[in-house]
Amino acid sequence: MSTINRKLLPMVLLLAFPTILCAQDLKLPPGVEKLAAKAKETVEVNMDGPMLQWASKFLSSEDPEEKKAAKLVANLKGIYVRSFEFSEEGAYSAPDVEAFRAQFRSPEWSRVVGVRSEHDGDNVDVFFKLENEKMAGIVIIAAEPKELTFVNIVGPLEVDQLADLGGEFGIPKLKTKPPSSKPVAKADKGEQK
Amino acid sequence: MVFSIAQHFLADRPAAEELAQDVFLQLHGTLPTLKSEEHVKFWLRKVTAHRCIDYQRRRKLTQVSLDEVPEPASPAQSSDPFVARRLQLFVASLPEKPRLIVILRYQEDMLPEDIAEVLTMPVATVKSHLQRSLALLRDKVTRTIGEVTI
Amino acid sequence: MTETNKDPNLIEDALRNALCRDDAPEGFAVRVLARAEQENSSAHKAQRASWLSIFSQPLVRWVAFATVSICLVIGGVHYRKLQRQRAEGEAAKAQLMLALRIAGSKLQLAKSKVNEINQSSPEPQPQNKSPRSRS
Numbered sequence: 325m326s327t328i329n330r331k332l333l334p335m336v337l338l339l340a341f342p343t344i345l346c347a348q349d350l351k352l353p354p355g356v357e358k359l360a361a362k363a364k365e366t367v368e369v370n371m372d373g374p375m376l377q378w379a380s381k382f383l384s385s386e387d388p389e390e391k392k393a394a395k396l397v398a399n400l401k402g403i404y405v406r407s408f409e410f411s412e413e414g415a416y417s418a419p420d421v422e423a424f425r426a427q428f429r430s431p432e433w434s435r436v437v438g439v440r441s442e443h444d445g446d447n448v449d450v451f452f453k454l455e456n457e458k459m460a461g462i463v464i465i466a467a468e469p470k471e472l473t474f475v476n477i478v479g480p481l482e483v484d485q486l487a488d489l490g491g492e493f494g495i496p497k498l499k500t501k502p503p504s505s506k507p508v509a510k511a512d513k514g515e516q517k
Numbered sequence: 518m519v520f521s522i523a524q525h526f527l528a529d530r531p532a533a534e535e536l537a538q539d540v541f542l543q544l545h546g547t548l549p550t551l552k553s554e555e556h557v558k559f560w561l562r563k564v565t566a567h568r569c570i571d572y573q574r575r576r577k578l579t580q581v582s583l584d585e586v587p588e589p590a591s592p593a594q595s596s597d598p599f600v601a602r603r604l605q606l607f608v609a610s611l612p613e614k615p616r617l618i619v620i621l622r623y624q625e626d627m628l629p630e631d632i633a634e635v636l637t638m639p640v641a642t643v644k645s646h647l648q649r650s651l652a653l654l655r656d657k658v659t660r661t662i663g664e665v666t667i
Numbered sequence: 668m669t670e671t672n673k674d675p676n677l678i679e680d681a682l683r684n685a686l687c688r689d690d691a692p693e694g695f696a697v698r699v700l701a702r703a704e705q706e707n708s709s710a711h712k713a714q715r716a717s718w719l720s721i722f723s724q725p726l727v728r729w730v731a732f733a734t735v736s737i738c739l740v741i742g743g744v745h746y747r748k749l750q751r752q753r754a755e756g757e758a759a760k761a762q763l764m765l766a767l768r769i770a771g772s773k774l775q776l777a778k779s780k781v782n783e784i785n786q787s788s789p790e791p792q793p794q795n796k797s798p799r800s801r802s
Contacts, residue, residue, distance in 0.1 A: 367765065367769065369762050369763075369765065369766040369769075371759070371762065371763060371766065375759065376763065378756065378759060379756065379759035379760045379762070379763045380760075380763070381756065382753075382756040382757055382759070382760040383760060383763075389764075390760075390764070393763065393764060393767055396767070397763065397767075403763065403766045403767070403770070404766075405765075405766045405769050405770070407769055437777045437780075437781060439777060439780035439781065439784070441780060441783075446776065446780060448773065448776050448777040448780055449777075450774065450777050462770075464770060464773045464774060464777070466773040466776055466777075473769060473773055475766075475769060475770040475773055477770060518688060519691075520689065520690075520691040520692075520695065521688040521689040521690075521691075524689050525686055525689070530692065534691070534692055534695060534698075537691065537695070538695075538698060538699050538702055541699045542699065542702060542703055542706065545703055600681060600684075600685070601681070601684055601685040602685075603685075604681055604682060604684075604685035604686075605685050605686070608682070608685070608686065619682065619686070620686055622682075623679065623682040623683045623685075623686045624683075624686040624687065624688060626683075651678055651679070651682075654678060654682070655678045658678070658681070
């Protein structure tokens with residue numbers, strides 16, 4: 325699976341806590357933070373609740389995409405992204421990614437998708453945070469050969485809202501089909517240490 | 518008073534009326550600053566005198582013939598109007614300052630000290646002008662109409 | 668018969684007679700009042716004109732110019748502040764959309780991987796259930 329081409333502009337928001345990925349104190353391993361120096365392109369987004377609300381004021385209600393984005397972010401408490409694109413493979417270490425992944429081996433987090441592809445080296449993990457049986461956040465870890473991305477969306481995200489976003493911004497509708505038994509594809513819920 | 522001073526000085530009724538109107542219009546704006554009737558009288562005489570001189574300097578007042586001297590509105594107290602008219606003409610022919618002095622002395626019956634204050638000149642100068650003017654007028658009258666018999 | 672040149676008082680008396688007060692022409696007072704009224708209305712117009720004529724004075728003009736300039740500067744500063752806020756908001760919006768697109772693309776990646784696996788995996792046999800197939 326080829327990486328998705330996108331124009332990544334190296335930009336850093338002037339918000340606090342660059343090493344903390346979210347308000348829940350999810351921390352990127354030091355090794356990952358240093359990747360910015362090696363990356364060809366880096367994307368860093370840190371938008372907490374007030375920032376999200378302020379930015380959403382500039383979303384146009386006449387643009388369909390922006391209109392849906394406004395609805396999505398209305399109840400969110402934060403969006404945090406770290407994305408590194410490298411010129412060559414092997415720029416980051418698997419243990420660093422695993423160290424970050426380990427933070428979600430707690431009761432409030434459930435891994436709904438865990439994909440390990442030996443064919444093209446794309447590994448994707450999707451974690452849901454549940455509070456009172458409601459979606460409270462989502463973490464995506466996409467470890468590709470030349471690209472490493474961490475996404476943390478914090479907020480009372482309803483499952484049906486997530487379903488409505490299917491197809492929007494490329495967010496797919498996740499199938500409810502039981503995970504496969506193949507060892508390369510892990511879709512376990514509540515992965516235990 | 519104002520019109521009469523202007524009339525005797527200028528020997529020109531329309532000009533005298535215009536000048537008198539100017540004086541009264543100026544009085545209208547100045548009245549709040551005047552404290553008494555005497556002050557008003559003093560102010561009127563002073564302003565009228567200065568305006569007469571200014572008016573005189575703005576236009577040349579040539580020697581007025583007896584025929585051009587207008588008939589006074591009020592008849593002269595003298596039983597000889599001819600003499601009165603002649604005298605008015607002779608007064609109108611006097612220089613500015615002596616003319617004013619004579620008018621203020623014999624129309625307004627002002628003392629030389631008061632005249633000096635109005636015209637802002639020394640008393641001695643007023644008296645001197647008065648004396649010389651009287652002599653001149655007497656001479657003119659005598660030469661013109663002979664001895665005046667009253 | 669008295670000779671004027673012999674009696675100085677005679678000439679003075681004659682002068683008093685000749686220079687007795689002359690009454691003002693008829694209607695003089697009315698004309699004065701009419702003129703006073705006319706000049707009052709002219710004075711109001713002159714006063715209004717004087718407000719404009721005040722700007723003919725260099726210092727007043729300079730002060731007026733400085734005042735207008737200051738107001739323009741303040742207004743311009745405020746406008747630039749609004750423009751800056753607008754630009755910052757647009758930049759934040761752009762980053763928000765980028766973050767959502769990145770998240771969306773990675774979820775799509777996950778979805779595609781799951782689909783890929785599901786399509787390639789055989790149908791599980793009911794009797795050959797493996798313990799690992801249980802979630």
